[in-house]
Amino acid sequence: MTIAANLHRTRFFFLHHGETEWDRDGKLAGRINAPLNGRGLAQARRAGEMLRGSGIRTICSSPQDRALMTAEIVAAQIHAPIVTIEGLKDCCFGDHDGAAAGDWFTEWRLGVTPDGAESLKRFRHRGITAMNTALAHPGPVLVVAHPGIYAAFLEAAGMAKTGDWLTEHAAAPIFHQPRHATRWTTETLAA
DSSP: TTGGGSSOOEEEEEOOOOOBBOOOOOOOOTTTTOOOOOHHHHHHHHHHHTTTTTOOOEEESSSSSHHHHHHHHHHHHOOOOOOOOOSSSSOGGGGGTTEEEEEEHHHTTTTOTTBOOHHHHHHHHHHHHHHHHHHHHHEEEOOOOOOOHHHHHHHHHTTTTTTTTOOOOOOOOOOEOOSSSSEEEEOOOOO
């Protein structure tokens, strides 16, 4: 059985957390607990406005500050409870937490794990398990997490190849709906 066959197939929204200073500077925060900056706070408020009337019943969030702050701002506008899920945390890059993506990151995506870091394989498995945990809550669910978690979902759903990562920090909600046994449709909500 493939990983795609193990995906919980339900409608949901995904929201990449708002921008932090680390994001602005082109660095991968990893397990560093970075708060939103001014732009990130504005992105979260705008996402909350876009999601009003969407019928979201549960918000599942990474417990890291940047995701949880985003989830709290959205929750204040849509009045849905927040459930934190440890497995939605960003990847641990070990000594490279807070570093700019460079050769080490390319090598990590190819399967070379730096000292103290989480392997790509383990991170993907954790991410899909956490997504399934989130999607088992009353829905539609909003998942607020990190680009790598979303990349793991996209790959498992057959919508992206290994190594595709979000690069833009738009923090725009993306609606997902399963269509067939192996197909999903996606739609990014516009402001």
